[in-house]
Amino acid sequence: MNRINVEITKVYSSDGIVLVDMEAGNCPMSAMLIEASEIPRWIMPGNIISAVFKETEVSLAKEFSGKISLRNKLPCIIEFIERGQIMSVITLRFGEEIIHSAITTRSVDSMELKQNDNVLALIKANEITLMQQ
16 A cells, blocks of 8 residues: 655535645645545645555556646656566655555556656546545
């Protein structure tokens, strides 16, 4: 499980959906809480919390250009690739944080991923869980 420290910048709520804007370093991020009956008191601007997400929910983009609906685009450097027959685990450095992405080995090969490549880690807002520190 990936866990990074974030600071909440804004909180929006409407019709049971809570959108939490955050920053990790200088990188904007968002998390979406669906079917939220109320906003937990610790989810408020200025609080430092943890954004938690599965390795399998981290897609990678290399040489990305253009627009995409994902707000969570973390610039990373590939530290290590653990190749499996079907799946590979990519160790990524995001600023001072280490995160992991689990993608197919066929994607690693087709993207020609290698150590020290610059990539974007892409995570949908509804795949991020927020936790108090």
